[in-house]
Amino acid sequence: MDRGPLGETGSRPAVAAPASWVRFLVGFLVLWAALAGTSALDPTARWGPAILLVVVVASLAVSRFLYRLPPRDAVRVLGLGRPRGRSLAVSAVVSALVLLVWPTAMALSGVPIPLRPDWPVVLVGMFALHGLAEEMVWRGYVFRLLAQGRTFWRAVGWSMPLIAVTHVPILVASGPAIGIGAMLVAAVTSIPFSRLYVMGGATLWAPALLHAAIDSFKLVVLPAEVMGIYPFLIIGFSIAVPLLVLAFGKDTSR
Numbered sequence: 575m576d577r578g579p580l581g582e583t584g585s586r587p588a589v590a591a592p593a594s595w596v597r598f599l600v601g602f603l604v605l606w607a608a609l610a611g612t613s614a615l616d617p618t619a620r621w622g623p624a625i626l627l628v629v630v631v632a633s634l635a636v637s638r639f640l641y642r643l644p645p646r647d648a649v650r651v652l653g654l655g656r657p658r659g660r661s662l663a664v665s666a667v668v669s670a671l672v673l674l675v676w677p678t679a680m681a682l683s684g685v686p687i688p689l690r691p692d693w694p695v696v697l698v699g700m701f702a703l704h705g706l707a708e709e710m711v712w713r714g715y716v717f718r719l720l721a722q723g724r725t726f727w728r729a730v731g732w733s734m735p736l737i738a739v740t741h742v743p744i745l746v747a748s749g750p751a752i753g754i755g756a757m758l759v760a761a762v763t764s765i766p767f768s769r770l771y772v773m774g775g776a777t778l779w780a781p782a783l784l785h786a787a788i789d790s791f792k793l794v795v796l797p798a799e800v801m802g803i804y805p806f807l808i809i810g811f812s813i814a815v816p817l818l819v820l821a822f823g824k825d826t827s828r
Contacts (some may be wrong), residue, residue: 587723601636605711608632622699629707653778654716661774664822669787675811686818687797693793702790705782713771713781730768734761755809766819788812
């Protein structure tokens with residue numbers, strides 16, 4: 575019997591029939607409303623732990639009332655269990671390479687890029703929000719359900735339309751250059767994030783670490799001299815470097 579990327583057996587997708595798609599999309603809308611609604615109130619990410627708590631509660635509610643999972647299973651599928659060490663090691667190495675965007679920006683601009691005075695607080699909030707909370711929605715819910723009965727690549731492909739739709743507000747608010755760049759980053763990074771989720775035994779810690787590294791711009795104060803090159807550097811690094819994750823571990827395409 576074939577095994578999916580998360581180790582499940584069986585060939586029939588969990589999300590396939592119209593009723594299952596409706597349930598899946600309702601659950602996604604609940605989680606996305608919890609995430610987007612609360613994070614919109616705090617663009618600095620300082621309140622990331624509180625936002626994460628809201629998303630955890632919403633995730634437990636969706637698992638319990640929409641999918642009828644027992645409490646223990648509802649907690650398990652949050653993805654907060656013990657990860658596999660290899661996934662964390664791979665994520666740490668690739669995250670460090672992503673952070674090279676900052677010395678690169680300083681070298682090209684010739685000016686220092688200082689950390690925010692409150693960067694430790696923002697770091698904790700950023701990891702909770704952009705790392706754990708966002709990954710709980712995208713990997714812990716969307717990818718996990720779409721991967722049941724599908725190959726890794728099909729599951730990632732099915733998740734991309736949702737990513738595109740949820741990034742339309744950035745396109746409207748920030749213009750086509752930033753908006754399209756953000757959509758590309760979100761779409762492409764869904765591949766390495768999903769690979770790290772699988773490598774970690776369906777846990778969020780490894781993709782959350784890399785996700786937070788990509789959003790590290792919230793930790794710094796950007797001088798005016800950097801603004802001309804910053805968008806191109808951050809988009810380029812965020813798209814290309816995370817794909818190095820694919821060089822590690824076994825193929826999850828089947």
